[in-house]
Amino acid sequence: MLIDGHGRRVNYLRVSVTERCNFRCQYCMPEKPFSWVPRENLLSFEELFVFMKVAMDEGVTKIRITGGEPLLREDLDTFIRMISEYKSDIDLALTTNAYLLYESAQKLKDAGLKRLNISLDSLKPEVAQKIAQKDVLAKVLKGIDKALEVGLGVKINMVPMKGINDDEILDILEYCKKKNIKVRFIEYMENSHATQTIEGMHGKEILAKVKEGHVLKALGREGASPSFNYMLEDGTEFGLIDPHKHDFCESCNRIRLTAEGFLIPCLYFDEAMSIRESVKKGDIEGASKVLAKVLADKPKENRWNEADNGGENEASTRAFYETGG
Ligand code: SAM
Numbered sequence: 001m002l003i004d005g006h007g008r009r010v011n012y013l014r015v016s017v018t019e020r021c022n023f024r025c026q027y028c029m030p031e032k033p034f035s036w037v038p039r040e041n042l043l044s045f046e047e048l049f050v051f052m053k054v055a056m057d058e059g060v061t062k063i064r065i066t067g068g069e070p071l072l073r074e075d076l077d078t079f080i081r082m083i084s085e086y087k088s089d090i091d092l093a094l095t096t097n098a099y100l101l102y103e104s105a106q107k108l109k110d111a112g113l114k115r116l117n118i119s120l121d122s123l124k125p126e127v128a129q130k131i132a133q134k135d136v137l138a139k140v141l142k143g144i145d146k147a148l149e150v151g152l153g154v155k156i157n158m159v160p161m162k163g164i165n166d167d168e169i170l171d172i173l174e175y176c177k178k179k180n181i182k183v184r185f186i187e188y189m190e191n192s193h194a195t196q197t198i199e200g201m202h203g204k205e206i207l208a209k210v211k212e213g214h215v216l217k218a219l220g221r222e223g224a225s226p227s228f229n230y231m232l233e234d235g236t237e238f239g240l241i242d243p244h245k246h247d248f249c250e251s252c253n254r255i256r257l258t259a260e261g262f263l264i265p266c267l268y269f270d271e272a273m274s275i276r277e278s279v280k281k282g283d284i285e286g287a288s289k290v291l292a293k294v295l296a297d298k299p300k301e302n303r304w305n306e307a308d309n310g311g312e313n314e315a316s317t318r319a320f321y322e323t324g325g
């Protein structure tokens with residue numbers, strides 16, 4: 001079992017397979033970065049897998065593939081298959097913008113993928129285009145339908161932003177209700193890579209919007225999930241991910257691995273340790289030692305809540321497209 005320096009059980013590994021993306025979301029990567037990580041610096045699937053096996057053997061039971069846009073990485077289904085064949089009961093999920101999903105959903109399902117989280121910030125083509133800086137909505141919606149058709153579990157992620165898509169919270173809820181899928185509203189997390197004029201919505205503001213159309217019942221957090229769940233009067237459930245709150249970190253159960261081989265203990269902070277040399281040499285013991293050190297040093301909590309509590313606005317300098325959100 002993996003336990004961090006604050007006594008929290010860590011059983012969830014998020015693996016970013018590329019920092020590259022085909023969208024330019026205003027809250028994440030509004031401009032192409034000055035330089036991408038050169039392709040030769042990316043770890044191969046086999047090298048990433050050397051570390052992932054160590055993590056699974058030591059107690060990781062849930063793996064999420066993310067990015068950048070993970071569907072841009074060639075032969076992703078082969079990687080999914082490697083993981084699902086190693087441990088058939090692994091909770092294996094993927095986070096995607098769904099632009100390339102129509103073409104790949106069946107292959108991913110056949111390879112052993114169970115669930116998808118899909119980013120959907122607007123149902124209006126012009127607003128989706130404004131956020132992603134590309135005309136994306138039709139392909140994204142087609143991708144969602146295909147994923148449901150092939151039997152993949154689907155959840156929707158929406159990041160509400162003031163003056164951009166805050167008037168669509170109820171519409172996205174309604175869309176998800178019709179499709180029988182769950183939406184999680186995510187508070188915008190301030191970071192230095194985003195368009196700096198963006199104003200996110202705090203959890204209570206998001207809930208106030210939902211209350212304009214519904215009666216809510218709080219259900220609570222589901223295990224170590226960062227999502228606090230609510231139920232509408234008709235039984236529809238949705239989640240709220242509110243990293244500006246302290247209790248969000250109290251049950252943190254995750255670490256992140258980047259495509260270059262950095263193991264990151266917390267989404268907010270810059271600290272990371274590399275497993276690159278270990279996995280290139282097939283040094284299992286070395287990889288395991290780095291994992292132990294990263295767990296021992298895992299921060300207690302992020303600093304997004306400080307601005308809320310009258311402190312300075314502490315935007316993170318970490319890029320979401322690098323860590324995978
Ligand atoms: N490209 C994929 C996607 O968009 O779903 C996967 C990577 S993306 C970095 C993972 C998640 O992070 C997405 O749901 C996205 O909405 C979220 N995200 C990115 N930047 C964010 C920010 N500044 N605040 C809150 N969520 C953010």
Ligand code: SF4
Nearest residue numbers: 021023025028068097
């Ligand atoms: Fe790309 Fe996802 Fe970031 Fe949007 S949120 S720019 S789709 S990595």
